Amino acid sequence: MNHHTDDYIYLDNAATTALSPEVLDEMMPFFTTHYGNPSSTHAQGRVVRTAIERARKKVAELLNTSPAEIFFTSGGTESDNTALRCSVESNDIKHLITSKLEHHAVLHTAEELEKKGKIKISYVNTDAKGNIDYVHLDQLLLNHKGKSLVSLMHGNNEVGTITDIATVGELCEQHQALFHSDTVQTMGYYALDTQAIPVHFLVGSSHKFHGPKGVGFLYLRHSTQIKPFQTGGAQERNMRGGTENAAGIVGLAKALELALSEREAVKNHILTLKKHFIEKLTAIFGSEISFNGESANLEQGLPKVLNVRFPASKELGDMLLFNLDIAKIACSSGSACSSGSNVGSHVLRALNCAGGQPNIRFSFSKYNTLSEIDFVVEKLAEIYEIKMA
Known part of the structure; x- marks a missing residue:
């Protein structure tokens, strides 16, 4: 093709x-026939609500987690912002560990939080190829007395360096830190098992794996409490106000299923x-x-x-x-x-x-x-x- x-x-x-053509086929009915608002209680609304929840269940299955831990967003940037801003806000975090190689959705958000005096940033050392220095990460976690948030991407979008997020997750677990990984480039290309990787936040953006633009998701481990990023409605179990992008969500689930199957x-x-x-x-x-x-x-x-x-x-x-x-x-x-x-x-x-x-x-x-x-x-x-x- x-x-x-x-x-x-x-x-x-x-x-x-x-x-992907298969993804477009899956989405089309939600542009034409099934245009009800998923929050409406009539039959037209219920059809769309069912489709969204089916998509959530599918994404959860693919990540080996429960549907209650998947929140649909407008994409990777919103998911990263939600994870960083809301965990700082809701978990009394004053220290963020990241690297200088992160996507701007993480770096700019972190810099802004630091400018506002909410956090102090520590940058973990990397070698000439962009590999994380895990010993330095361990030291940074050890030296901070309060709770830290670590944000390190799984696969670098520019230079292709992969971080061992299982190792990072284990270090975070030892030090009672929260761990957010921007998995935008690896979602759909790697099997990410939330039961095997100790991580609190994972991120997906549908247009990186042959799905539609403007839709993504945040995996939020159930033990992590955060307040909503966007208020205004009870959508996404009170976590994100706003009418859901139903066609996009249906497309995302189909695209992720396809990507992981092939x-x-x-x-x-x-x-x-x-x-x-x-x-x-x-x-x-x-x-x-x-x-x-x-x-x-x-x-x-x-x-x-x-x-x-x-x-x-x-x-x-x-x-x-x-x-x-x-x-x-x-x-x-x-x-x-x-x-x-x-x-x-x-x-x-x-x-x-x-x-x-x-x-x-x-x-x-x-x-x-x-x-x-x-x-x-x-x-x-x-x-x-x-x-x-």
């Missing part, structure tokens, strides 16, 4: 993914593309290119992300991304959530990879093909005026 408009090659799947096949397909891409790039550029973070680590990196550091070129300057766009290749220079701003990537800056050379993030999906990868490599050789063998 071809998702491309005008032969555009789409390699920006960490930013968003194409909606997880191994998709992972193998994506890794095949990535390995091929790395080999081709290395054949052309040799030691002039390198790969940021753990994105080229086929064993341990996030499969869908490859962050490439290309040679600096006087002719090109910082126009590499622009040239790829002209060649109808969609990729990014960092997180899409800060695109349009020319500040570059805060993640690469934190890892000291930002200087002088163009860094491009390619991210893959089940819809990409080997012939697309070959085309991209050809274009890159053309842009750099390298003769291919």
Whole structure:
């Protein structure tokens, strides 16, 4: 199935993914026939309410938890904000431990809470590839007398580094800390079992796993008490006011079910593309290119992300991304959530990879093909005026 408009090659799947046709089919009736308000008590409302609760049950099953621990939101950013702001507010937390590599949904929220004098932030050390220093994390937890909140992402959206969240969770358990993990990039790609990982908050955003945009969820462990983030109605068991995005919620559950059922096949397909891409790039550029973070680590990196550091070129300057766009290749220079701003990537800056050379993030999906990868490599050789063998 071809998702491309005008032969555009789409390699920006960490930013968003194409909606699966099966997901659209599942959603359509909620745009057309089943348009009742789920809070209405008449039959039209009850049909929609039932569909939402069925979706909640499905998501809960896939995460090995109970439906009472799943709250639907507008996406990853709202889920992260809810976890951080509400746990600080409701659990008397004065200390937040995070890293400088987190998504802005976490970092900006944390910075704002610190500016308001509600918390003090400690940043855990990371190595040159973005791996968390677990010994340092243990020390940070040990040195703080009150209750801490730890917020560390599972898979880095820019450099593909994976954090062992089971280990982090166990450390948090030892120190009676709350643990929030932004799992936006790994939800649907990894089997996340809430019974096996000691975590208080997990986050999903449907458009990262071939579902619709504008809908996500927060897993909230039942033992963790928080007050609502958004008030105004009794929706989501009094946790989030506002009429539910019924079509989106139905789409999210279907997309997550699909993603997890084809997880191994998709992972193998994506890794095949990535390995091929790395080999081709290395054949052309040799030691002039390198790969940021753990994105080229086929064993341990996030499969869908490859962050490439290309040679600096006087002719090109910082126009590499622009040239790829002209060649109808969609990729990014960092997180899409800060695109349009020319500040570059805060993640690469934190890892000291930002200087002088163009860094491009390619991210893959089940819809990409080997012939697309070959085309991209050809274009890159053309842009750099390298003769291919």
